[in-house]
Amino acid sequence: MTGNESRTDKYFGQALKRKEDPRFITGTGNYTDDIVLPGMLHAAMVRSPYPHAKIGGINKESVTGMPGVVAVLTGQDIADAGIGSIPVGWLLPELKTPAHPAIALTEANHVGDIVAVVVAENRALAEDAASMLEVDYEPLPSVAFAGAAIAEGAPVVHDDVPGNVAFNWEIGDATAVQEGFNAAYKTVKLKLTNQRLIPNAIEPRASLAQFTPASGEYLLYTTSQNPHIHRLILAAFVMNIPEHKLRVISPDVGGGFGSKIFQYQEEVIMLLAARLMGRPVKWTARRSEAFVSDMQGRDHETETEMAVDKDGKMLAFRVNTLANLGAYQTLFAPAVPTYLYGTLCNGVYKLPAVHVKVQGVMTNTVPVDAYRGAGRPEATYAIERTVDAMAHALGEDPAEFRRKNFIQPEDFPYQTPVALVYDSGNYEPALDMALGMMKYPELRAEQERMKGSNKILGVSVISYVEACGLAPSALVGQLGAQAGQWESSLVRVYPTGKVELFTGSHSHGQGHETAFPQIAADELQIPIEDIDLVHGDTGRMPYGWGTYGSRSAAVGGSALKVALQKITAKAKKIAAHLLEASEEDVEHENGVFRIKGAPDQSKTFFDVALMAHLAHSLPDGMEPGLEATAFYDPKNFVYPFGTHMAVVEIDTDTGKVDLRNYGCVDDCGPLINPLIVEGQVHGGIAQGAGQALWEEGAYDEEGNLLAASYMEYTMPRADDLPMYQIDHTVTPSPHNPLGVKGIGESGTIASSAAVANAVLDALWHECGIEHLDMPYTAEKVWKAIRDSRAGMGQAADD
Amino acid sequence: MNVTMNVNGKPYTRDVEPRTLLVHFLREDLLLTGTHVGCDTSQCGACTVHVDGEAVKSCTVLAVQADGMDVTTIEGIGTPGDLHPLQTGFWEKHGLQCGYCTPGMIMASAELLKHNPSPSEQEIRYHLEGNYCRCTGYHNIVKAVQHAAEIMAQGGQAGGQAADD
Numbered sequence: 001m002t003g004n005e006s007r008t009d010k011y012f013g014q015a016l017k018r019k020e021d022p023r024f025i026t027g028t029g030n031y032t033d034d035i036v037l038p039g040m041l042h043a044a045m046v047r048s049p050y051p052h053a054k055i056g057g058i059n060k061e062s063v064t065g066m067p068g069v070v071a072v073l074t075g076q077d078i079a080d081a082g083i084g085s086i087p088v089g090w091l092l093p094e095l096k097t098p099a100h101p102a103i104a105l106t107e108a109n110h111v112g113d114i115v116a117v118v119v120a121e122n123r124a125l126a127e128d129a130a131s132m133l134e135v136d137y138e139p140l141p142s143v144a145f146a147g148a149a150i151a152e153g154a155p156v157v158h159d160d161v162p163g164n165v166a167f168n169w170e171i172g173d174a175t176a177v178q179e180g181f182n183a184a185y186k187t188v189k190l191k192l193t194n195q196r197l198i199p200n201a202i203e204p205r206a207s208l209a210q211f212t213p214a215s216g217e218y219l220l221y222t223t224s225q226n227p228h229i230h231r232l233i234l235a236a237f238v239m240n241i242p243e244h245k246l247r248v249i250s251p252d253v254g255g256g257f258g259s260k261i262f263q264y265q266e267e268v269i270m271l272l273a274a275r276l277m278g279r280p281v282k283w284t285a286r287r288s289e290a291f292v293s294d295m296q297g298r299d300h301e302t303e304t305e306m307a308v309d310k311d312g313k314m315l316a317f318r319v320n321t322l323a324n325l326g327a328y329q330t331l332f333a334p335a336v337p338t339y340l341y342g343t344l345c346n347g348v349y350k351l352p353a354v355h356v357k358v359q360g361v362m363t364n365t366v367p368v369d370a371y372r373g374a375g376r377p378e379a380t381y382a383i384e385r386t387v388d389a390m391a392h393a394l395g396e397d398p399a400e401f402r403r404k405n406f407i408q409p410e411d412f413p414y415q416t417p418v419a420l421v422y423d424s425g426n427y428e429p430a431l432d433m434a435l436g437m438m439k440y441p442e443l444r445a446e447q448e449r450m451k452g453s454n455k456i457l458g459v460s461v462i463s464y465v466e467a468c469g470l471a472p473s474a475l476v477g478q479l480g481a482q483a484g485q486w487e488s489s490l491v492r493v494y495p496t497g498k499v500e501l502f503t504g505s506h507s508h509g510q511g512h513e514t515a516f517p518q519i520a521a522d523e524l525q526i527p528i529e530d531i532d533l534v535h536g537d538t539g540r541m542p543y544g545w546g547t548y549g550s551r552s553a554a555v556g557g558s559a560l561k562v563a564l565q566k567i568t569a570k571a572k573k574i575a576a577h578l579l580e581a582s583e584e585d586v587e588h589e590n591g592v593f594r595i596k597g598a599p600d601q602s603k604t605f606f607d608v609a610l611m612a613h614l615a616h617s618l619p620d621g622m623e624p625g626l627e628a629t630a631f632y633d634p635k636n637f638v639y640p641f642g643t644h645m646a647v648v649e650i651d652t653d654t655g656k657v658d659l660r661n662y663g664c665v666d667d668c669g670p671l672i673n674p675l676i677v678e679g680q681v682h683g684g685i686a687q688g689a690g691q692a693l694w695e696e697g698a699y700d701e702e703g704n705l706l707a708a709s710y711m712e713y714t715m716p717r718a719d720d721l722p723m724y725q726i727d728h729t730v731t732p733s734p735h736n737p738l739g740v741k742g743i744g745e746s747g748t749i750a751s752s753a754a755v756a757n758a759v760l761d762a763l764w765h766e767c768g769i770e771h772l773d774m775p776y777t778a779e780k781v782w783k784a785i786r787d788s789r790a791g792m793g794q795a796a797d798d
Numbered sequence: 799m800n801v802t803m804n805v806n807g808k809p810y811t812r813d814v815e816p817r818t819l820l821v822h823f824l825r826e827d828l829l830l831t832g833t834h835v836g837c838d839t840s841q842c843g844a845c846t847v848h849v850d851g852e853a854v855k856s857c858t859v860l861a862v863q864a865d866g867m868d869v870t871t872i873e874g875i876g877t878p879g880d881l882h883p884l885q886t887g888f889w890e891k892h893g894l895q896c897g898y899c900t901p902g903m904i905m906a907s908a909e910l911l912k913h914n915p916s917p918s919e920q921e922i923r924y925h926l927e928g929n930y931c932r933c934t935g936y937h938n939i940v941k942a943v944q945h946a947a948e949i950m951a952q953g954g955q956a957g958g959q960a961a962d963d
Contacts (some may be wrong), residue, residue, distance in 0.1 A: 017889055024897030025885040025904065027832015027872030034831035124815070202836040202844060202932050203898040254834070254898025255932050287837035509896030509933045675892045679938060683895065686935030710841030710930070718936040719923040747935075 044126035048108030051703025056136030068125030075105030102268035109327035112292025172355035180316025184307035196697035203254020209270035226546020253508035258370035297371025326367035340375030364703035458762025468742035470549030486633035497606035504544005505556030550742025559632035566628035642666035646758035655782025663725035684747015692755035806874025823861035843929030853909035872901035893942030895933035
């Protein structure tokens with residue numbers, strides 16, 4: 001069909017159902033493991049069963065005669081090919097960065113570290129042989145926990161990281177904080193563990209590589225949130241491939257949550273194997289491999305202290321954190337517990353002084369990097385747990401204690417004591433809406449009524465702010481980022497008036513294929529059906545940096561907006577020329593370009609697009625075509641905020657916690673598509689609630705992962721969660737052309753703290769328990785209730 | 799060894815290794831890649847299909863165990879032009895984000911609606927507790943199934959090949 005139907009409605013803000021869904025609901029999506037290339041081989045990884053071991057001999061002959069086996073690759077093959085260490089993408093001052101080879105050569109440093117690879121005719125044969133490969137290991141002393149790893153005489157993970165300390169980092173004014181404590185009316189102190197989490201996107205990672213010897217070109221299909229970053233790292237730092245000879249495609253990707261940001265070992269191995277074998281090679285993770293090889297999240301041991309004056313106004317907040325980085329430092333690992341954490345420890349409060357100290361510690365565990373929220377859930381948890389403890393200490397209502405310490409609307413832009421300048425905010429309306437929506441006074445009354453029974457109620461009110469929309473490039477460059485953080489967009493208009501948008505952002509569930517065309521349809525004033533989005537292919541898009549840090553709408557969407565404005569500016573010139581009018585006399589309204597005051601004199605978008613390509617009559621000197629690219633570098637982060645409330649019911653006989661209700665009011669600026677925004681909030685809440693109630697990537701002291709499958713790692717299921725109550729306030733960001741903030745991570749950033757505080761609210765009201773670490777399993781809660789009652793002189797086992 | 803089964807109404811015979819799982823048979827031998835694999839312990843439900851009308855996690859069944867049976871996959875219950883009410887429900891209610899768990903969710907839900915045409919929220923949640931979703935927090939999945947139940951109650955037919963017959 002040629003041309004565009006006329007339209008007058010606006011798409012921005014509409015809860016449109018998603019354009020991408022027909023393929024997903026009919027089973028015709030195209031995920032990496034679905035792709036089959038002619039002559040394709042399969043690889044299986046041989047992974048260290050030890051947390052720390054010297055690798056002795058590897059007897060390749062032990063499997064080379066097995067059916068279907070084509071090759072065995074070891075660390076020596078990586079070294080012989082001149083392949084470099086996988087680099088760290090964010091450097092802190094004096095950061096120690098131990099080598100991270102694609103296949104371990106001399107030493108395995110965590111359970112799951114790759115020590116060899118078997119390539120065979122099919123996956124089953126590859127896995128058969130991988131299970132039979134003879135590897136001599138000499139187990140070495142190992143350590144799993146950050147606190148233990150910095151103790152005197154602890155096993156050393158890497159010889160070039162003495163004492164296992166990779167970095168020491170601090171932000172804020174320690175002296176000013178001490179002055180705050182000196183002047184304090186009251187102080188509280190908490191010791192918090194923010195446990196290790198395992199992201200668990202439901203699609204396991206997969207990679208498929210192909211090499212074309214005649215041209216020297218590589219093609220890599222991989223489960224990535226950011227194919228350009230993969231290409232850059234692989235080409236420039238690891239494989240030494242000319243960047244234009246490597247095409248990286250992330251087709252449909254089944255969830256990321258941060259775990260598909262990093263350039264992984266297996267991707268290097270597939271590229272090398274494809275070159276060496278002369279055939280395409282695929283690897284798809286089993287879930288058991290994902291548990292010991294996907295980047296993990298959180299794992300902080302933290303002490304917090306807060307000081308307030310006699311009016312309950314906050315004076316100072318001090319945070320001291322040990323961050324477990326695992327066995328290697330990966331792409332964003334050093335930034336997550338520092339710039340994405342310490343800078344957020346101010347929360348939503350007018351805090352005169354904040355100081356945050358973080359020590360990054362290496363252990364014999366799977367590396368830790370960004371997981372949904374990446375540093376900000378940890379910050380929210382640290383500050384919001386402490387705020388509740390202080391409210392208890394002061395005998396104040398936690399909602400009102402927060403309210404009186406909020407940064408006020410007239411304070412924005414607000415400079416915090418920990419570097420950030422919050423762009424815009426208005427915290428009280430979100431708090432009030434949440435309190436009203438959840439009927440807070442009634443909940444407190446119900447809590448009183450239930451007190452002393454075997455079902456007790458806990459209610460929380462937490463307020464958060466986060467920094468996302470990563471990121472102003474010059475700023476993050478100063479802070480150590482080894483990458484730009486702008487985004488690009490290309491808008492290509494075809495002669496028929498149909499439009500393709502290209503973005504460097506990547507959608508792995510976020511609905512870009514709908515939200516981006518919504519922005520474009522308004523700007524171009526054509527039906528959304530005439531617009532499609534292309535993403536995830538370095539061979540088709542301009543440069544970009546992918547999707548993480550809730551950046552797609554604020555940065556990628558802004559890039560799109562700027563590119564669209566270039567299109568409409570040129571289109572208007574062409575229309576004016578065709579209408580024989582001056583450009584100033586032409587307006588673009590209701591889907592047509594028309595002469596002001598002469599509505600019958602008009603040209604459609606299709607008329608303009610066609611003439612741009614026919615070029616039979618264009619303004620003097622104008623280039624043919626209708627296509628524009630924009631590169632957009634944000635001026636600041638964006639700062640979504642809101643109030644979340646959780647209501648839990650605890651059975652004191654069994655310790656079981658039931659998340660009864662959850663409500664939140666978020667502010668992410670204007671909503672492009674409310675359906676998508678709410679979906680993001682729902683999923684975020686579930687992941688944060690998962691951390692609070694069930695999930696724990698538990699290791700033993702030596703670094704053996706105890707929760708290494710879905711049999712042991714407990715994620716929320718449908719019958720564990722309630723329906724959520726959701727609302728929004730809208731405070732636009734003043735510094736991007738759409739006014740949008742981010743929403744992909746807010747739910748998770750707020751909800752682990754919200755659910756934790758609700759559980760502790762119940763336990764504090766009932767038994768005076770001030771703190772208990774997540775996850776609040778029935779066993780842990782039951783024991784805490786029993787111990788507190790024993791301490792109060794009741795029988796321990798009643 | 800040879801296995802023969804009707805998949806989405808079409809007969810197939812293939813020579814497979816005895817250890818081949820049904821999910822691998824569907825994905826690799828028949829190239830029906832709509833059925834996904836999310837774990838290796840039968841916990842996630844992404845691989846749910848119908849075998850002789852019963853929802854089954856196809857990673858826990860050998861292909862040879864389905865010999866002679868009727869198998870329905872996500873590709874068989876509706877097409878883009880003729881969606882099953884559950885496919886419509888998931889689309890209308892934003893019951894999916896990344897789409898990876900969706901085929902399993904739809905196939906598991908189809909079994910529920912077959913036995914219980916108007917399930918309560920709790921019945922839906924309980925029935926789907928064998929299917930992990932990491933994106934949606936389940937809220938819109940519940941609404942999607944409720945929506946499908948309403949469509950079916952109003953006489954909306956299963957699209958494509960009838961789901962279970």
